[in-house]
Amino acid sequence: MTQTDLRTHAEEIHDQFEDRLDVSADDVEERLETLVEEYKVPLEEARRSVTNTYLDQAGMERDELGGGPGGGGGNETVQVADVDEPEQWVDLTAKVVELWEPRSDSVAQVGLLGDESGTIKFTKWAKSDLPSLEEGQVYHLKNVVTDEYQGRYSVKLNRTTGIEERDADIEVGDQDVTVEGALVDIQSGSGLIKRCPEEDCTRVLQNGRCSEHGEVEGEFDLRIKGVLDDGDEVTEVIFDQEATEALTGVELAEAKQMAMDALDTGVVADEMREDLLGRYYRVTGPTFGRYVLANETETLTDATDPETALIRARSI
């Protein structure tokens, strides 16, 4: 760590606060230096800590900081598929693909932005006081912050975000993946499950308990957490209620009846294992962390032609 580095970071932080706080770049540098040199805190963490101290002093929220780390107004303009790190300040040109119903009063708008490379969730806070985005409209968005939750990225619009309408249309890309293989496992937490009924909480109950809300009267749901394996790679696939019903032909009501007759919810997953394991499937859908969410599932029953493999085997 050189002094010049510290100085550069100190000046960047100083620039972000100079309108709001009476602090000199020297003060900032001293704080950074104490953390980095004396307490051996990594620079990124030191920077975060010092920034938070000044945010507190100024009574500001983090998203009120213009420019963000890196300072200045010039962010990188990125494609949504390139977003692979949280807390980056970026610019995007994207179309509002969908608007969803906000689940909280603090959110003004929430939905899906898309460009040629794919789609990404966005959130616009109520307190940021930004103009309304319209479905189907393309915007150039300056100064949005990336975020990550369970391996899934999103962007947050904030007070400093610039919104410009664009006339051009965008052909939104498809981020779905297709995986093929034998279903080699149906994991625990599959079959007839119960979810927490609390608003905004859909956690799966363990022995009638939600990890957040304690003992609750759960709501039944069907799900399969499966593993597809093609001999080279394994992919974990989640089938939601609709996909599970389509795959197994067993609907939720019937599954409940099966469980009731057997006095055990486990019979549902057992029957699914018997019907599905060891067979070949092709699954298409978006990824969620390490999972593929099954939108379309095809059972591969057609015979495969041995001829190509035979020619290959004979030519070695």
Place this chain on the structure above:
Amino acid sequence: MSSAPTREVARRVLAREFNDATFTFKESDDERAPVYVLLPTGERANRVFLVGTLTETEDVGEDAEYWQGRIVDPNGDTFFTYAGQYQPEAASMLRDLEPPAYVAVVGKPRTYETDEGEVNVSVRPESITTVDEATRDRWVVETAERTLDRIEHFTDETADGDEAIGDEYVAMAREEYDLPVENYRRAVVDALEGLEDAEADPEPEAAAD
């Protein structure tokens, strides 16, 4: 991102090669480290997926139930699978199934040394399910492709003589076995020809599902 331990892939291997895979090893000294068998085509296997014809089941246990299942691939070579009290679902499948039937097995390779000093390779099933003939045929073609992938890789790696083998499992297979990979290429050809013949001259329905 997630740092959960990655699940072991299920290798595709014909019985002729599988039964030759008598050498086992671990990648670390940890007691719970996964055990691998070394496939003679130069790949490690901690899990296998196989589909074949269950031809015979037998309780070979002395005190407790211990079920043996014989599963035959298109070459007539046999996978042996054993399930006891620690694999209750698989054991009850073997107890209940009426051979002949097409079955799919996901399981762990295990080796066992007999009193005569011979090493037997078998599968300890995680699951056994009945499947149809199309699934079996698909498995044969897939297993042929995967085996050819390994053979080609082995041949590429060993083309320059003994010196320059970069792949550690190919090197290990050369070290531990004296088994020409040509054997397994021939097994692939036999298995695929078997499928072709069956298509040209459909046999009467085998096991009804």
